[in-house]
Amino acid sequence: xxxxxxxxxxxxxxxxxxxxxxxxxxxxxxxxxxxxxxxxxxxxxxxxxxxxxxxxxxxxxxxxxxxxxxxxxxxxxxxxxxxxxxxxxxxxxxxxxxxxxxxxxxxxxxxxxxxxxxxxxxxxxxxxxxxxxxxxxxxxxxxxxxxxxxxxxxxxxxxxxxxxxxxxxxxxxxxxxxxxxxxxxxxxxxxxxxxxxxxxxxxxxxxxxxxxxxxxxxxxxxxxxxxxxxxxx
Numbered sequence: 073x074x075x076x077x078x079x080x081x082x083x084x085x086x087x088x089x090x091x092x093x094x095x096x097x098x099x100x101x102x103x104x105x106x107x108x109x110x111x112x113x114x115x116x117x118x119x120x121x122x123x124x125x126x127x128x129x130x131x132x133x134x135x136x137x138x139x140x141x142x143x144x145x146x147x148x149x150x151x152x153x154x155x156x157x158x159x160x161x162x163x164x165x166x167x168x169x170x171x172x173x174x175x176x177x178x179x180x181x182x183x184x185x186x187x188x189x190x191x192x193x194x195x196x197x198x199x200x201x202x203x204x205x206x207x208x209x210x211x212x213x214x215x216x217x218x219x220x221x222x223x224x225x226x227x228x229x230x231x232x233x234x235x236x237x238x239x240x241x242x243x244x245x246x247x248x249x250x251x252x253x254x255x256x257x258x259x260x261x262x263x264x265x266x267x268x269x270x271x272x273x274x275x276x277x278x279x280x281x282x283x284x285x286x287x288x289x290x291x292x293x294x295x296x297x298x299x300x301x302x303x304x305x
Contacts, residue, residue: 173262189274
């Protein structure tokens with residue numbers, strides 16, 4: 073009776089009778105059923121059991137047990153599609169929908185150009201970048217840095233060492249923040265603004281700043297000479 077019940081379980085459609093574990097059980101129960109039927113008036117194993125126990129009958133391509141209205145295959149697929157609550161969080165490598173980068177001046181290049189064209193040049197470009205990004209809070213901070221850069225440019229004309237100290241401070245406390253922000257948000261995949269016009273304006277302003285004291289000095293000398301000539305001194 074036990075052997076027949078075991079064989080009945082192994083005849084269920086969902087059981088893969090060619091599986092090594094189930095095949096071993098099938099062969100053992102088939103031999104046990106035949107042994108009992110030879111000694112007692114009891115039914116032995118069926119022809120399918122005998123055939124499958126010696127691997128003569130072909131196995132169906134796919135079988136499935138039904139549990140209510142679902143098959144075990146569909147249940148397994150549903151389980152695979154369900155996220156595990158114990159799975160580690162996955163970082164999203166895609167930018168959010170609609171997060172399109174505006175055209176920007178490369179903040180790293182702005183920092184390099186500021187070594188030659190003063191932090192006033194770099195602060196102006198960083199401010200324009202924050203305005204293009206739409207970050208009003210950082211844009212307000214950028215205006216403060218721009219004003220401070222103009223003041224330090226005047227001061228460094230008298231104390232050059234302070235100009236160098238301010239350049240290093242500006243680079244690490246302000247310029248690097250925008251570099252980190254742009255890299256974390258868009259990486260290197262953002263449209264770049266061209267440098268030709270910006271550098272030309274920066275060079276022109278710097279040359280004008282150098283020429284202005286000379287021009288003022290020359291103008292002052294001319295005015296003094298005219299006054300001296302008029303007074304007959």
